[in-house]
Amino acid sequence: MRLELVPRTDVPGYARTLAPLGAIVAAILIGGLVVALLGRSPAAALDVYFVQPLSESWGLQELAVKMLPLVLIAVGLSFCFRANLWNIGAEGQFVAGAVAGAMVPLATHGMEAGPWVVVVALVLGTLGGALYALIPAFLRVTLGVSEILTSLMLVYVAQLGLDWLVRGPWRDPKGFNFPQTVVFEPGAQLPMLMEAGRLHAGAGLAVIAVLATWFIFSRTLFGFGIRVSGEAPKAARFAGFDANRLVLIAFAVSGGLAGLAGIVEVTGQIGQLKPSISPGYGFTAIIVAFLGRLHPVGILFGAFVISLTVIGGENAQILLKLPLDLTTVFQGVLLMCVLAADALVSNRVRIVRTARA
Amino acid sequence: MRHILKLAGALALAAGLAAPAAAQEKLKIGFIYVGPVGDHGWSYQHDQGRKAIEAAFPGKVETTYVESVPEADSDRSIEQLARTGHKLIFTTSFGFMEPTLKVAAKYPNVMFEHATGYKRAKNVATYSGRFHEGRYVQGVIAGKMTKSNIIGYVGAYPIPEVVAGINAFMLGAQSVNPNVKVKIVWANTWFDPGKEGDAAKALLAQGADIITQHTDSPAPLQQAEAAGKFAFGQASDMIRFAPKGQLTAIIDDWAPYYVERTRAMLEGKWQSHDVWDGLAKGKVKMAPYTNMPDDVKKLALETEEAIKTGKLDPFKCPVLDQDGKQVECKGKGALSDPQILSMNFYVKGIDDKLPK
Numbered sequence: 256m257r258l259e260l261v262p263r264t265d266v267p268g269y270a271r272t273l274a275p276l277g278a279i280v281a282a283i284l285i286g287g288l289v290v291a292l293l294g295r296s297p298a299a300a301l302d303v304y305f306v307q308p309l310s311e312s313w314g315l316q317e318l319a320v321k322m323l324p325l326v327l328i329a330v331g332l333s334f335c336f337r338a339n340l341w342n343i344g345a346e347g348q349f350v351a352g353a354v355a356g357a358m359v360p361l362a363t364h365g366m367e368a369g370p371w372v373v374v375v376a377l378v379l380g381t382l383g384g385a386l387y388a389l390i391p392a393f394l395r396v397t398l399g400v401s402e403i404l405t406s407l408m409l410v411y412v413a414q415l416g417l418d419w420l421v422r423g424p425w426r427d428p429k430g431f432n433f434p435q436t437v438v439f440e441p442g443a444q445l446p447m448l449m450e451a452g453r454l455h456a457g458a459g460l461a462v463i464a465v466l467a468t469w470f471i472f473s474r475t476l477f478g479f480g481i482r483v484s485g486e487a488p489k490a491a492r493f494a495g496f497d498a499n500r501l502v503l504i505a506f507a508v509s510g511g512l513a514g515l516a517g518i519v520e521v522t523g524q525i526g527q528l529k530p531s532i533s534p535g536y537g538f539t540a541i542i543v544a545f546l547g548r549l550h551p552v553g554i555l556f557g558a559f560v561i562s563l564t565v566i567g568g569e570n571a572q573i574l575l576k577l578p579l580d581l582t583t584v585f586q587g588v589l590l591m592c593v594l595a596a597d598a599l600v601s602n603r604v605r606i607v608r609t610a611r612a
Numbered sequence: 613m614r615h616i617l618k619l620a621g622a623l624a625l626a627a628g629l630a631a632p633a634a635a636q637e638k639l640k641i642g643f644i645y646v647g648p649v650g651d652h653g654w655s656y657q658h659d660q661g662r663k664a665i666e667a668a669f670p671g672k673v674e675t676t677y678v679e680s681v682p683e684a685d686s687d688r689s690i691e692q693l694a695r696t697g698h699k700l701i702f703t704t705s706f707g708f709m710e711p712t713l714k715v716a717a718k719y720p721n722v723m724f725e726h727a728t729g730y731k732r733a734k735n736v737a738t739y740s741g742r743f744h745e746g747r748y749v750q751g752v753i754a755g756k757m758t759k760s761n762i763i764g765y766v767g768a769y770p771i772p773e774v775v776a777g778i779n780a781f782m783l784g785a786q787s788v789n790p791n792v793k794v795k796i797v798w799a800n801t802w803f804d805p806g807k808e809g810d811a812a813k814a815l816l817a818q819g820a821d822i823i824t825q826h827t828d829s830p831a832p833l834q835q836a837e838a839a840g841k842f843a844f845g846q847a848s849d850m851i852r853f854a855p856k857g858q859l860t861a862i863i864d865d866w867a868p869y870y871v872e873r874t875r876a877m878l879e880g881k882w883q884s885h886d887v888w889d890g891l892a893k894g895k896v897k898m899a900p901y902t903n904m905p906d907d908v909k910k911l912a913l914e915t916e917e918a919i920k921t922g923k924l925d926p927f928k929c930p931v932l933d934q935d936g937k938q939v940e941c942k943g944k945g946a947l948s949d950p951q952i953l954s955m956n957f958y959v960k961g962i963d964d965k966l967p968k
Contacts, residue, residue, distance in 0.1 A: 313695065317688050320688070321685075321688070418800075419967075422770065422967060431730050431772060431950075431953055431954040432771070432772050432954045432955070432956040433706065433730075433771055433772065434769065434770075434771060438710060451718075453687065453688075524687070525684060525710075526710065526714075527710065529683070529684065529707065530769070531682070531683060531684050531707075532684050533684055534682035534684055534685045566688070569678060569688070569689055569692060570692065572676075572677075572678050572679070573642070573676050573678060573689075573692055573693060573696055574696060576676065579648070579678075579679050579680055
């Protein structure tokens, strides 16, 4: 006997929308059971995990701050993934953007140069990320090298490059030789949007990125070309779309947004360069992109869920003294439930009896 | 009548004010760890300090910790502790320095203690241990015990604290064995048993017969034990991971400091400061000297005692750098504390180039 998944032909739209919500409910039930087995109150866990972060300005702002890099990167990745291009190196493009952009605040440090610094930094950061992503794109187009390998390997190159910079030429001269740059001047940092809390102007950029991506995919020929080349490459060729050009543009957009996320994180949140400037946003964003089914609004939802579990998990550690491992397990359960719900909505489970030999 | 009303009002007011004090609100203390509490090294030892606070002030304190906090995304965790009523917060890794200062500026009534940093504020104190003193003792032991004259050193990151540790170790080894060589592999992580173990394996393959480490898990020590070689534990006594291989371990004993600072908070006497204690004050301790001949053990004990009493300074002048040039002596007959805290050169004889 074995189980088979048979694709359903007629999946109603509402089922696809309800599936992730059902998955969250299922995950909460499983999580609650585990919490109860540990002898704690599942209701209290639910409260600190999901309710508290969403019921106060501070928590909401923190959620947005955490979502920001994930959304920017994942929206960019959707350009590559929709075209069936596997850019696994967003983490490296994030770092490349941060480094390229940080040149400006570092070069103007001590000059009280004013807010144009951060604007130029954002532009350079985007360009830096885009150029860095064009390396694997170019290698693929000209030499047929797998972009999966090159984009991933370039992550380590970027990280080690940053490491070298903050230990060497860009090291804070007054920093006791610790590997980090000076802290950027206020003019070189993104302005905060609210009095209390850490929500910064980068949030506006993420909103623009989401709207622009939605517009491009639903309303432009270029967006259509990307989708067709991913779903039916032959049809795209017949329709006259230049495949190589699409590869280069998709990577440039993807890398540019990852680079923007990098410089936004550095000028909005961290305020300096250090050997490590990301807890793996470039990789988490891959999960976010697929959780959101490569749709900009879905990506917002995916980033929301992932960020909430991180912040909620931290709250559970602080307020309920629940172990970190439990929150990690819960993240895993949640992801599995979302994937399972997705599979069950678009497929029917069939039991196949195998005859005994 | 009016007077009575006034009096009643005043009494009610007084009662209202006194109520919270009478309820004896517990002092909430928070900890931010860079690794998991189960690393059996750095974060584990800080957590032992946290437990010591709970044991020392039963019923008066409540402690909380957040573990494995990424240094690039720690502002939120620190601020959440401050927001939830924690009045004393220990951030226990160098990378938390700027986030700690940022949050501290927003919460002037919360006191912060940042380990191994150099930036302070009215409500941010710093503290660390003179771990290099223990490394000098280890160097003496390694210099005596090695047969291949090659010692493997697993480093986390080339920051001054680690570099000073390597140098102190080398000076200790050279004081008893002029032919000793130190090879270094950077793991580029504080805690990653896989990477740390691989680094130790690479060093053993290069002929090292003693391994020492400045990373947090027992993996390098376990690799040495498995290869039948010797090694040193890090941050805590790791003898149970290598009963035949551990020579000694540097123990970071944060407990007395944490208890002292908690007491200061409870008595309202907390003040920002910078504390850098070593063997003499018990902040740094040596695990029992094991798996070595008696004469080496005796020498180790004597060295430890000499550092404790101040007779011996690991960085006594003259100190020669890698090119054999004498390093300027800014302290009294030894390198000064600022020189050690910002050390970015190797001493003579180290077979490696400092990554810059």
